[in-house]
Amino acid sequence: MALQTEQIDRSYFTTERGEDDHAVIGTPVQRADALGHVTGGTEFFEDVNPTGLLHLKMHRSERHHALLKRVDVTKALEVPGVVRVLTHEDVPANWYTILRLIGVEPNDEPVLPEDRVLYKGEQIVAVIATSEAAALDGAAAVEVEYEDLPAVFDVEEALAEGTPAIKPHGTNYFLYEGHHCRRIRFGDVDAAFEEADHVFEWRYQSSPIEHAPTEPTGCIVVPQADGRLRIHSDTQACFFTLDNAALILETPFSKLRLIGGTVGGGFGGKVDVIVEPIACIAAMATGKPVKYVYGRAEEMQVSSPRAAERVIIKDGVMADGTIVARKVTLYVDAGAYSRHSPYGTTKAAAHMPGPYTIPNVWVDAHCVYTNRTPASAMRGFGVTIADFALESQMDRIARALDMDPLQLRLKNAYRDGDMKAHRKVAEGTALIEVIQRGAQLVGHELPGEYRGLSSTDPREA
Amino acid sequence: MRSRVIELVVNDEPQEFLAPPGTTLLIALRESLGLTAVKRGCAQGTCGACTCLLDGEAVMSCLVPVETVDGAEVHTLEGMAGPDGELDELQAAFLEGFATQCGFCTSGMIMAARVLLAEQPDPSREDVVRAISGNVCRCTGYESIINAILDAAERRRATGAISYTEKGA
Numbered sequence: 001m002a003l004q005t006e007q008i009d010r011s012y013f014t015t016e017r018g019e020d021d022h023a024v025i026g027t028p029v030q031r032a033d034a035l036g037h038v039t040g041g042t043e044f045f046e047d048v049n050p051t052g053l054l055h056l057k058m059h060r061s062e063r064h065h066a067l068l069k070r071v072d073v074t075k076a077l078e079v080p081g082v083v084r085v086l087t088h089e090d091v092p093a094n095w096y097t098i099l100r101l102i103g104v105e106p107n108d109e110p111v112l113p114e115d116r117v118l119y120k121g122e123q124i125v126a127v128i129a130t131s132e133a134a135a136l137d138g139a140a141a142v143e144v145e146y147e148d149l150p151a152v153f154d155v156e157e158a159l160a161e162g163t164p165a166i167k168p169h170g171t172n173y174f175l176y177e178g179h180h181c182r183r184i185r186f187g188d189v190d191a192a193f194e195e196a197d198h199v200f201e202w203r204y205q206s207s208p209i210e211h212a213p214t215e216p217t218g219c220i221v222v223p224q225a226d227g228r229l230r231i232h233s234d235t236q237a238c239f240f241t242l243d244n245a246a247l248i249l250e251t252p253f254s255k256l257r258l259i260g261g262t263v264g265g266g267f268g269g270k271v272d273v274i275v276e277p278i279a280c281i282a283a284m285a286t287g288k289p290v291k292y293v294y295g296r297a298e299e300m301q302v303s304s305p306r307a308a309e310r311v312i313i314k315d316g317v318m319a320d321g322t323i324v325a326r327k328v329t330l331y332v333d334a335g336a337y338s339r340h341s342p343y344g345t346t347k348a349a350a351h352m353p354g355p356y357t358i359p360n361v362w363v364d365a366h367c368v369y370t371n372r373t374p375a376s377a378m379r380g381f382g383v384t385i386a387d388f389a390l391e392s393q394m395d396r397i398a399r400a401l402d403m404d405p406l407q408l409r410l411k412n413a414y415r416d417g418d419m420k421a422h423r424k425v426a427e428g429t430a431l432i433e434v435i436q437r438g439a440q441l442v443g444h445e446l447p448g449e450y451r452g453l454s455s456t457d458p459r460e461a
Numbered sequence: 462m463r464s465r466v467i468e469l470v471v472n473d474e475p476q477e478f479l480a481p482p483g484t485t486l487l488i489a490l491r492e493s494l495g496l497t498a499v500k501r502g503c504a505q506g507t508c509g510a511c512t513c514l515l516d517g518e519a520v521m522s523c524l525v526p527v528e529t530v531d532g533a534e535v536h537t538l539e540g541m542a543g544p545d546g547e548l549d550e551l552q553a554a555f556l557e558g559f560a561t562q563c564g565f566c567t568s569g570m571i572m573a574a575r576v577l578l579a580e581q582p583d584p585s586r587e588d589v590v591r592a593i594s595g596n597v598c599r600c601t602g603y604e605s606i607i608n609a610i611l612d613a614a615e616r617r618r619a620t621g622a623i624s625y626t627e628k629g630a
Contacts, residue, residue: 038561039539215510
């Protein structure tokens, strides 16, 4: 069967590269790992089976938000096969946040919690045993006494006056250089709303989305004769893991050797650093190889989902469809801990107001903490849900004005040289051409003035 | 309860190993025999990544207690290529048809397809869809997988070759 590839229209690139100077685009190239996949030879992390392997399972919080009054591991240690338990006292540097590697602070997440839990399913005690069944039995035998605290599940409730702060740093939001949210201020939206023919305001809400990789999150840590630890992991972010694990273990980076790169489905989600540090501590404590892999239920409950987002968009629009002002309020539900959400929220702010040139833009993007499962990265996070809201908004405006939704977009589409709201000059834009081509492919007739538009023609002042 | 000695014929070779009570066929293949093409995705019979052939039938090996199949004949992806490593038509079609992405479901997909083609050398698209309906590809590469299975069937019919499937299953 001949592989079918789309004919690539290279004419758009003539200013950048010669017409025939595309050696790879449009040509089938075999994946480097495909032969291993079809023969069973590809080695995923769990395919490693070192002698004497121990299994780590977690006792997890049954409460959304509670003080830990008593944690008793006596009965867990009595389970046959259990060799060791680990609590926060066994973690050299317990507090971290993944993106401290790029200067994000504070360290807001404990490897294992000390006096309180912030979400249901949070790991509390690690139980290490000679078999997976014994580790599960041991984890179930840990006894925890809780004192419930009021839990916050809604982003706007979390920010409301009088709601107690669930975070040790004293606010339920991430602080951006001293500000309560990531802000974009461009032009004067309020003045533009006054002059607009129409003002439209709508609200959008997404749910958390689980990546559900077929291969669960996990790792196997093997102590080496030279004192190093060899970490087999399915992380998508080897260096996030290596650096954070070394900082948590208070060990030089050179003591850790990470073997990764083979990921049984990640979808942008296997970038947190949860399983490796505690598995390293377990391997160091026992001198044996240790496996920590989520069961399917854990993968669903505690691996970080894409954040739920609430987006409120208010637009000032002229009768001809020109958008003169866009005001966006975004709430990103980070859940209990920062992980990658402070970065995702900044990305969302920079993405506003979408691929459109609007002279007046106002954005408040809040990264909010709640007692939900911590959210984190997923493909295009920060942008994906924003686009769902922005493009729904564009369709609704078009309907309200009884206007062709493609023409509304073409009229407002950004072009090369336009200043974006976050003060970057747009370059390499292609929205106009993509819409024109899409319209052509589906037989959607565009009037001549729209067919003649180009991303490289300067906008009329 | 004590461990038991289990005998299986795996990829045409007799095997003998010790299985603690409750050991699944999946864990026995992976941990006792080092055959790791079968994958553990859910351990509850919903993802299909552990699919292998048990006496010619496709089974989810995570649901089969190995002590209940003592003496059975098992086939896994590792035994699929020919003696000199030449790929089976299914393997070749998956490879050339870009039917793998992360690769985690590939073994289960090929094993499910192997049973289908053994029973039905000229399957319809619907037959293929039904045959892999218990196998999750979370990368959602189903179209390429379905096309590859149809392509493999065509390759076999064209060459008239006796496939390893027909011998084995």
